[in-house]
Amino acid sequence: MAEGERGGRYGFESFDCAPALRLEAHERVAKLQFDGLNRRLDKIEQVMERLEKRLWLTVYGVVGVILAQAFQSILTSGP
Numbered sequence: 001m002a003e004g005e006r007g008g009r010y011g012f013e014s015f016d017c018a019p020a021l022r023l024e025a026h027e028r029v030a031k032l033q034f035d036g037l038n039r040r041l042d043k044i045e046q047v048m049e050r051l052e053k054r055l056w057l058t059v060y061g062v063v064g065v066i067l068a069q070a071f072q073s074i075l076t077s078g079p
Helices: 018-076
Strands: none
Touching: none
């Protein structure tokens, strides 16, 4: 029984067949691709958030300038 205890079936060593190895390799490659894609999407989301903050800051700045000019014209046209 020493031969059977080595892990093989009927005295043979266990082995992986080529299609199974190919499938495992494909799964690893797909996982790496998805991980890379997720990292890139996270970076894009961060860039979009920063851009959105800049856009709102610009909008508030323009509105502030317009309100300041309107307030200034009201003050100068007063008594």
